[in-house]
Amino acid sequence: MSDHSTPNPESVDRHAPSLTQQEFNDHVRNYLAIFGSLLVLSLVSFAFWYFQIGLGWQIVLTLLVASAQAFLNLRYLMHLKGQGGTIKYFLIMTAVFSAVLMLVSLLAFFNTIPGTHH
């Protein structure tokens, strides 16, 4: 609860690095890989547009690519990988509610009594 009960893990030398050189190098390599993948994926979406593959397919594929990018971003750049449960539960809940908001109101958009909407 306080400094009395919980020893401060870094009271020894707080100016010493909190990552090893090895961890740091791993991080950097990892970030560069993600950087490359995100760029390539953006180019892929761009190519769908450039080559006019047809709107239906384009929507599906582009959204899939964007979701893949989002996944990479969340997992590696935002460090969700290896993160404890607390945040994950909160985020899953958020994802569910945002999906509900968009999908159910969409359903309501399509399912109407004939003649009441234009």
Next chain:
Amino acid sequence: MDASTTLAHDSHSHNPGTHAHPHQSWLRQYVFSIDHKVVGMQYLVTALVFLLIGFSFMLLMRWQLAYPGQSLNWERFKGNISISVSNGVGSVTSVFTGREFKPQPFPAAAPYDPAKPEPTLLGKLFGKASMPGGVMAPDFYNSLGAMHGTIMVFLAIVPLLTGAFGNYVMPLQVGAPDMCFPKLNMMSYWTYFVGGVVMLSSFFVPGGAAKSGWTSYPPLSVVSDQLPNWPSILSGQSVWILGMVFLITSSLLGSVNIICTITQLRARGLKWMRLPFFVWSQFVTAFLLLLAFPPLESAAIMQLMDRVAGTSFFMPSGLVVGGNIVHVSGGGTPLLWQHLFWFLAHPEVYVLILPGLGIVCEVIANNTRKPIWGYKSLVFATFFLGFVSFLVWAHHMYLTGMGTVVSSFFQATTIIISVPSVIILTALVISLWGGSIRFTVPMLFATAFLPMFGIGGLTGIPLAFSATDLYLHDTYYVIGHFHYVVAPGTIFAIFAGIYFWYPKATGRMMSPFLGKLHFWPTFILMNCIFMPMFLQGMGGMHRRWYDGGQSWELAKNIVHWNEFIGVAAFLLFLAQIPFIINFFGSLKWGAKATDNPWESTTLEWSTPTPPGHGNFLHEPIVDKGPYEYSVPGMTRDYAMQDINDGKTDAGPPPHDMEIPYTVHARPDTGLYNAKLGIWLFLASEVMLFAGVFSAYVFLRLGADVWPRGYLNTWMGLFNTTVLISSSITMLMSWASLKMRNFQSSQRWLLATILLGVLFLGVKAKEYSDKFHHYGAFIKQESYSKYKNVLEAEGARVTYHPETKLYEVTGHLEKSTAEEIVLLPDLKRGVPTEAKEVDIALADVERWGAFYPKYSSFFAIYFTLTGLHVLHLIGGIVVLAYFYFFGSRIYRQNPEHQANRLEVCGLFWHFVDLVWIFLFPVLYLL
């Protein structure tokens, strides 16, 4: 904060009962205080004032409903003014005086001479138009109604429950020295305060305060309050929206704080299942606020755009107001607002009740001297309730032409949600069984709460079915229903809480005699007010009638209740006087309170009275559940959660408690405070953008043609690259700091900032391009004049079947009063050069640059990217601050600075993530 970053410990006072923090000015101690108890008190007092204001508005409305068209001039009560009564449809005889009242069409019959000075105080205060001749104007009535609802919900009840009780009691109950983020806590109070002031100020702008109900349904809310010589942004309804933005922001800050405090600052041994139920109710409530409010915030932004920037998010094509076509781009849908509004507002009704249930639960356990029955089922029911409350919102929209599939879905979820409510109420009622009940004043209010909440809940069931709701919707039955929940329900819980915790906060007891004098009349009068509303509602009385139904034949058998309700409401006002006297008087004259006057169990009673800075004299350690009353074999009938049984002199030597886990992770959650905080904030951001994305989907599906190819895709791609790069540089800055390489970290940080600025620069160029690109909508009958020219050069022409218009876009070469000259955009892949086309304005329905109001596409484009740009600017400002001022913290505690970079980085990556969706959705698809 850990030792080295805090003030030396011996600078604090340890005397029990001192609020004082010796080195702080009066201003820091009582006004801009960061102590959760002071902030809680500020919330309490401010919100009680707003409760009174909201109540007074309602009293004025009740006057108009009881005696429609009668002057409120003080002179009338002296008998000096005789009122000329016009020929209305019906009339009503006062049940009290036998006098006959007839409705008066407004304002013809009002004895009103504009030359004379304003006869009433109200007219003087709110302006001539509000009470001409002392008679309430219809617009003013509408303003009062809208502001009554808004004030009661957003400025009184929620701030009382979460701001006052959540702030004061919850940290004590979890054994924390303060809230997780004290400065944020102060900010949420002041944001709330400003929001309230903004709301009230709207009464004094020309045209008066918002008039479209607390629900602000468009199109009414978009077309109302638009005055010819007054900026739309400062009109009543716009100010309402601005006020809401403040209130929403305040709620978001507050709920992040509450969730973090409960998760991170629980005392040692206070396992989740040992939390008092009040803490649980705050936890779930905070999540509701956190996730449900942002969609309303996005809707508010869009409504503001509709009002101020002329967009049509909520405005359908071809809308006719007062016989005239409204000239907007159209294509929006009012139902989108209803979805986004009720997505908040249904969870909001649980925000209005859950903490109330929490308070009642504490009071009942304490006064029955036995454990709460079914603690676990209470907790799980609350979670379930919170979860399902996100799935029921459209039961407020059965009458919008909703199809059977959707309405079946919402009827089912609505009935499902009544199950946990019944579980909670049942558990509380069974808790009374066999208890040796002490009818203290808090207990009187808590017991009365149960049947009142029960009536409120049960009358909701007929509303849950679309068949019965068809009849009951928008009648006084609905008003009766939800007021039973919030007025005799929640307000009773609030009173119970005030009487219960007052001694802890002030060191004095409130007078039980005055308390009972407050309780009994209040209890009776509340029922006199709201019970007849069920009758009126079932008789068909509409909830928004300005004359109380007197000109309606169908209401002739129920209007007389209006007077009864009005008188009861006035008496209810008088019945609050003992409370006001008690509240202030007891500060001085109340009996001195001990540390645990109610012989209660939870941690707040283990503090000195009133608790000083840091709350506890020594670290509280918990070894029991929250409600250990009448445990067999004990000498006393209660055992406190605190291992020292509330003895303030026991335990380790006293020391000031500081907020833990500001830098290092709490072992069981693996998080330091700010990291949890930023993730919660980002969760709410997800919901904010989800709201705008829903708008995108609605607009796109509702549009007859969706324009593609008007944005510069290459620039979009370039900016995508910029933003992705900036995410990487941001991470490098953080990782370098983890390696304690400050120089390198600074360089990466600077790179991130510059990339951000580059993105903004490109965006600015794109915006300016759009502002210089024009389009004209040519009427169908005139189109043949231009058809050949346009087709010959391969110009891009879009036909809009819904409005029967041909849209030509391009560069504006010239414009005069009669015609415009466009250099048209060509179809994709057309090799020729464009040639100028002259278009006569007589042939054009509307024309203009690609501003937000040009079409729904540009409306959503500017709103989404504008919101994104604002986020980016915010990020840049914080990073720049770290760049210039980060070294101080770094020298003190490098890990702390690394954490700050990590937290800011998370925000930055999120902004990047949003763009990852914006780019394809706006530019490519």
